[in-house]
Amino acid sequence: MAKKGLDSKIIISTAAQLVEEKGYDHFSLNELALKLGVKTASLYNHIEGLQEVNSKVSHLAVSRLHLILEASIARKERDEALMSLTLAYRDFAKKNPELYKAVIKLPTSEDDQLKESGAQVVEPIIAILRKYALNEVDRIHFSRALRSAIHGFVEMEEAGFFRRHDANIDISYEKMIEGYIVILNSYNN
């Protein structure tokens, strides 16, 4: 019963680990407590409840994705940056499929930081798009379409929709991104 050095940060990062191990839908506070060497009720000294854990795991997932996206576009611009970011995005989702599922649940947690957290994924995309000849509104339109495609692709791939093996999935993805690059470059300039 000695005080374990528990705090919210350790709990959330362990939760993220457990989500990846057991699957997003099979996460439980019982297993989390077990992994932390503590009784389940003890967690409530540090967290409000399951909802808060879920919410914070989502924020953590978005944070990590953000870092990777930023790194992917360092010293790159335009088409090269876009291709690099989109590949990094899919790579993250494939390496952390269960944690990635937390990303889409982000805005569900109705706290105020969500605008900030949501922006973490859009921001590097918007940064790239600024180098193209789109006005601000078209930039938003285009970024929504691009994010939809990227997210939709990795989620459907993970869910098991793309089964026809006579068409290579990597190539499907590349062609999709190339399509977006074509559209993007067609905006006058």
Added chain:
Amino acid sequence: MAKKGLDSKIIISTAAQLVEEKGYDHFSLNELALKLGVKTASLYNHIEGLQEVNSKVSHLAVSRLHLILEASIARKERDEALMSLTLAYRDFAKKNPELYKAVIKLPTSEDDQLKESGAQVVEPIIAILRKYALNEVDRIHFSRALRSAIHGFVEMEEAGFFRRHDANIDISYEKMIEGYIVILNSYNN
């Protein structure tokens, strides 16, 4: 304790209704039984368990979506058919947001009909694409990109990602589809 006229079909359609009412994540067999005027354990005379219910609700959702997509392209071709189908798709997702969530869980249910059921959504899209000058492999590549975009868009919209009100969401969607139509028409012909 008189025999209620329960069968699998009634159970699943009631489950689908309950999913829409309470939200996909808050569905329970207890509430389902309550709504059917039966004790929870009695459901097991007709269903294997929760997993089967979830799986069959997914199949039902896909079936309904399929019907709507087919109807949307009746007597239409090419660009007009594509625009009509994509609008119908989003419309379905907006009118049945919780039930739509069951669609993405389809392939998780590992039964053999999944190829058939999954095909229900692709099929009308492929039918449209046959009228364009793509070879079979490119048709698959393109359909994956299009489905990713459509699904990704409606899911992110429902999840609350598209918040900037200075860009109209309907227009974002239209522009996205128009982009795909441009790409599609650029395949020689």
Added chain:
DNA sequence: GACTAAAACTAATACTATTAGTTTTAGTAA
């Protein structure tokens, strides 16, 4: 060395799905 607040604990509650065993019902056969 006593006091306090944080952080662990135990115990209980109300949900969830699921299984086993029992009773009732509806329909069929004698």
Added chain:
DNA sequence: TTACTAAAACTAATAGTATTAGTTTTAGTC
């Protein structure tokens, strides 16, 4: 009409979930 059977309802119990209340222990401070 009565007896039989199988389906479909039931009750009761189990194991898992999150959560709350109340208690004990610990670590650090006065």
